Amino acid sequence: MAKDVTPHTGRKQVARSEPYQAQIPARTGIGGVLAPVAGFGVTLSAMFRPTVTEQYPFERVPPKPRYHGRHQLNRHPDGLEKCIGCELCAWACPADAIYVEAADNTPDEQYAPGERYGRVYQINYLRCIFCGLCIEACPTRALTMTNEFELAGPTREGLIYEKQDLLAPLADGMLAAPHPMVPGTTDTSYYRGDVLGAVAEQVDWVREHRPDEPSLDTVTIVEPARGGAR
Numbered sequence: 001m002a003k004d005v006t007p008h009t010g011r012k013q014v015a016r017s018e019p020y021q022a023q024i025p026a027r028t029g030i031g032g033v034l035a036p037v038a039g040f041g042v043t044l045s046a047m048f049r050p051t052v053t054e055q056y057p058f059e060r061v062p063p064k065p066r067y068h069g070r071h072q073l074n075r076h077p078d079g080l081e082k083c084i085g086c087e088l089c090a091w092a093c094p095a096d097a098i099y100v101e102a103a104d105n106t107p108d109e110q111y112a113p114g115e116r117y118g119r120v121y122q123i124n125y126l127r128c129i130f131c132g133l134c135i136e137a138c139p140t141r142a143l144t145m146t147n148e149f150e151l152a153g154p155t156r157e158g159l160i161y162e163k164q165d166l167l168a169p170l171a172d173g174m175l176a177a178p179h180p181m182v183p184g185t186t187d188t189s190y191y192r193g194d195v196l197g198a199v200a201e202q203v204d205w206v207r208e209h210r211p212d213e214p215s216l217d218t219v220t221i222v223e224p225a226r227g228g229a230r
């Protein structure tokens with residue numbers, strides 16, 4: 001093989017005819033003297049700026065209002081659950097982190113307006129990447145995300161949140177489900193926001209079927225017209 005041919009490739013070697021020249025000209029004068037320590041300029045300038053280190057967990061800095069934290073399953077103003085078990089959130093999830101099983105509402109066990117409710121609802125926080133696609137997919141605004149970010153846990157099982165972990169607590173004046181819908185309303189009335197609270201018929205039903213229900217002591221009864229009955 002000829003001497004000017006590269007072994008393995010067989011390509012002819014091209015002799016560099018000109019010496020190497022740096023593209024950035026070397027500094028001269030005071031710039032050349034300070035060049036070796038120029039990199040410390042960033043460090044030195046940062047030393048005189050205010051400290052931004054957050055002393056977490058001793059001081060908790062609230063996240064931004066739209067921060068994507070733990071999920072929450074919301075309720076209607078009368079206490080019924082917004083989740084209808086449609087599974088759209090699970091289908092939208094790119095990480096396959098959501099598992100939903102729906103069940104039929106019955107006259108004795110009505111948890112959500114309409115035909116069905118989410119009987120089983122799990123989010124696996126070992127998989128979730130907090131992208132928010134699931135809350136965009138939810139047609140009833142049942143699923144939203146809170147600002148809670150402290151989701152570490154000692155076990156893998158503990159990071160699979162069940163429905164009771166995700167369901168929003170009863171707000172002031174709500175009546176715990178199950179109970180019937182506001183008389184004269186449909187599920188559409190609920191989605192439109194026409195139902196503003198629990199009415200007397202719902203309270204009477206719970207008093208008859210679950211007399212020990214704690215929310216009976218705190219429920220705020222609204223007038224049927226305000227409750228959405230037509």
Ligand code: SF4
Pocket residue numbers: 092093094095096097098123127128129130131132133134135
């Ligand atoms: S935030 Fe994203 S990854 Fe997490 S459950 Fe929702 S869709 Fe799945």
Ligand code: SF4
Pocket residue numbers: 082083084085086087088089090100118137138139140141142143
């Ligand atoms: S959270 Fe929303 S999208 Fe998911 S099952 Fe319930 S209603 Fe459907």
